[in-house]
Each structure stands twice: as structure tokens, then as C-alpha cells.
Amino acid sequence: MRVKTWAAVACAGLIAGGVVIAQPPKSEPAKVTPVKGESAPKAEPGKAADSFATMISESRTALGKVKDYTCTFTRQELVKGTLSAEQVAEMKVRSAPAAVYVRFARPDAVAGAEVAFSATRKSNKMRYRPAGTEGARGFKTLDLDDSKFLTANRHPVNEWTIAAMLDRVSAAAAREKTLNNTVEVYAGDFQFAGRNVIRYEVLTRRPHAFRYAHRMLVYVDKETKLPVRFEAYDQPKPGATVGELFEAYSFSDLKLNVGLGESSFDY
Secondary structure (H helix, E strand, O other): OOOOOHHHHOOOOOEEOOEEOOOOOOOOOOOEEEOOOOOOOEEOOOOHHHHHHHHHHHHHHHHHOOOEEEEEEEEEEEEOOEEOOOEEEEEEEEOOOOEEEEEEEEOOOOOOOEEEEEHHHOOOEEEEEOOHHHHOOOOEEEEOOOHHHHOOOOOOHHHOOHHHHHHHHHHHHHHHHHOOOOOEEEEEEEEEOOEEEEEEEEEOOOOOOOOOOOEEEEEEEOOOOOEEEEEEEOOOOOOOOOOOEEEEEEEEEEEEOOOOOHHHOOO
16 A cells, blocks of 8 residues: 655645545535525425426436546534544545545544545455544555444445435435335525535434435535535434434535546555
8 A cells, every 4th residue: 555645635736647636625515505595395296206206317427427436525523422523535536447545634623534445455444544643644545444443433434425426315205105105305506616506405203213315405506417515304203304314425626527437545
């Protein structure tokens, strides 16, 4: 494995050997704002299934044209009963063979942590360097489903991508359909990270043991047709109107088909 440092990655805008070296993440996570006149989502009671199914289909088609991408990755996760602060990272993703690299920059508790996975190694292993003093020892090789890693992360690193997020939403809706449960969909115009997006609000109100979330929000870029933000909420507690957020993922500053080689994931 080659030794890499954050200083090398921070050389902004460099292109060498067809591989883009990504910029460090911006100082603030991208925000979501309603478009003027769209403070509330538009109800689509008679077209919920068609609207949602169309979005999923168009997004899968768009993803099929993406060989790789770089972005600023922002997430929040409910782990051990506590919702984390927004974590901001640099992310690189290749579609096939599947590969992911993430380096966290903020907050201080996770700054410097790195995770890399490439399916070309065919070992189902990832390379992981923790934040802080433990990370000074360098990278360690772990199983993708390493139990210690998953005590601090809701999903393995290969499930942090846009494609994985879309699969999660699609599977959750398909499960409700299989159980003959109603899936309500509402849509509205918003802006996210300076991009015009459609926000799909998906409600699965009937509680059951296999339900993924009571409420999901999916923000889809109008131009690229790619999901760029996802939020999942639990069942509201008695007396509350909105449930607790348990995971949220954002993909901003997206650059598509930049030509990432294996060196981008070889740590």
C-alpha cells in the first residue's frame, strides 16, 4: 500500500495521470432552502406511487451513466442513542469495480479519519485509519462489517454512496408495497448547495417490525436526476409531530466522471 497524507490531497485542483485530486471539504455543510413560494410541499395524493417510481427509475438511469464522482460528503447518524454533529468529509466513488474513499475533516472528533475500499482487491476488506492519536499508527485492514467499526457507524463504507442511498429508499418503499401498506409521497421545489432540487417526502405511517423509517426526505437534482441529500426519521413520539432524525447524508460539490483510477482508493 502507498503512504498518502492530507497535505498531498489538499493540493487544490491538481490533475495528474487522469486522476483528479479533490479539494478539501468546504468549511460549512451545504444547506437546504425552500424555493420562494414553496414553503410547503405539494401533495400528490393520486400520483404518489407514479411520482416516486419515476424518480427512482430516472435516478437509476442517471447513475448508470456515472463512472465515478468526487464530492463533499456530509452526514449525521444516530449511534448509541445520540445524534452526531454534522460530519464533513471528502469523498471519492467509483461505480465499477466498486470503490469508495472518505476522509473526514470536521468536526475535530473525527478529523483525519480515513476509510478506503476497492472491490478490485476481492477480499471484502477495507482500509481504515482512525482519527486522533490512534490514527498516528497508520491504516489497518478490517472486514467491511467489522463489529467495532459498526458500533460508531450505522453502515459499512460501501453503503455511504449515492447508489446505496437510492437502494435504501427504493427497498424501504418496496417493502411497504409488499405488505400492502400505503406509501404517501409529496413533492416540492427546493434549493440545495446552490442547485435546484425536488424534495420528495415519503411517509410510511403504519408501524411494523420491518419498517425502515416513518418519514424519508429525498432531494433530487433537477438537472442531473441524482439524489443529493437523504434524511430518515423515526416514528414521532406521543405529542410530537416530527420523529427523531436517525440518519442524514448529503453529496454536494459533485463532479461526475472525473476519471478516478485505482490509485485513488489504494491505501
